[in-house]
Amino acid sequence: MSEAPVLRVTGVDLVRDGNPLLRDISLTVRPGEHWALLGSNGAGKSTLLSLLGALAHPTRGTVEVLGERLGRVDMRLLRSRVGHVDPRHPLRSPLTVRDVVLTGLTNSVERVPRWAPTRDETAAAEDLIDLLGLGGLAEARWPVLSQGQRTRALIARSLMPSPRLLLLDEPATGLDVAGREQLIDRLDALGLAHPELASVLVTHHLEELPPGTTHAMLLRDGRCLAAGPVEEILTGDQVSACFDHPVRLTRADGRWSVRTRRPAPVR
Template sequence: MVIKLDNVGLIRDGKWILDSIDWQVKRGEHWAIVGLNGSGKSALLHLLSAFHFPARGEVEVLGRKFGRDVLGDELRQDIGLVSQTLQDRFFNEDSAYQIVLSGGLASIGLYETPTDEMREKAKSLLKVMGAFEYANRSFYTLSQGERQRVMIARALMNDPKLLILDEPTNGLDFIAKEALLDRVEAISTLTEAPTILYVTHHIDEILPTFSHVLLLKEGSVYKKGERCDILNESLLSQFFDLQVELTFQNDRPYIRKK
């Protein structure tokens, strides 16, 4: 079991921002987590990464039970997290290659000498992400889409068992968005691929590789299950409180207002 949440609740500033969360993720599954702004998506990610601990319920991530087995830093070594908050912590002068290398050292910036094996792995991951051509460019010169590719390559440096992508297409134009989604799909087919949690508020980003979907609304699980059971007009209309029309192209869902 990769993730097991049992009746989990999280309080911030006297308010339940997550409430009664029951959810399991098994090995071999990839999940899309869908919710509008304020639904609790970020709080859930912080909980899974041991930045927050629950006020109620039991949390188990990668075989570690919170409150007994969990030291945050140790758990996060097995989790690759890509978020805007993390990206903002990097020095703009660092090159894309240096930033990917830093993932192997679990540091913000390079303060140790990487091994030859780490250097080769960083180059390989840059190629997987289609980012090798700008490996030596400074991070600040890269477009948002290019930066996201670099950050995902960095997250893969330590062979994480769980890869969390927090709204990775935010701020991207259509071409950059589709290019990044292609890379996410490619990661899911890698040998020994990590379990992927892909967080979004866009239904069309639920790629065919995502076997399951969790709908999060107002801090609670609205519905969860296999994508074929979640992606239907009736359920999505209720979830969004809006009558929507659902269509599929190349096994990807698209919705519009009826």
């Protein structure tokens, strides 16, 4: 497996309207690693993800995405090489799941007029639909899909150009228990099917992390509190500091659960 980083962030600050949103952030993501960005609302998770997805420039420091440094590359072209899943996908037409997935090849929301996929491209879309647990729904129309099904269809769509990097911004938001568990199961299956693929997932719920999560960064007030392998980072003390609340973490079958840490009773 190649060790050349998929992402390299070095000493990054991001300031908007005089407000520091990110301060001195450094991060390296290599092929096959699956990172979680964790922190409370307003911690800077989605802001950092916008840099990783070549949607914004840093104020200071450097960001390299797929070996290209922001500020020295065509951002639009670079974005087309990153699988960025936007849960607010602005589709208005009643496209089928297959058609939605195929729009990943044209980097468009709607089907491009007079464009038709090849047989191999259609087969690749079908394979991704099956991998994301949507087999049997290829002909289902967008308006009738559940939120969980839409999210998994958008992940399949983002993978059509065979990106080396997948970015997920709170993909489990709005899902019921079944939808969340189906999503987590499919994300793990995706990691096994594409071992070179790197991913970064934003959430503030540890329960939403797939068992295949390899690394984590804890963000608070735009600063990195800790970053590294999940076994070293996701501890009760560090997560408590990140969220400013005493918690106790447990892990079973690769999944995390969180409870408030109660003080020992006085005897």
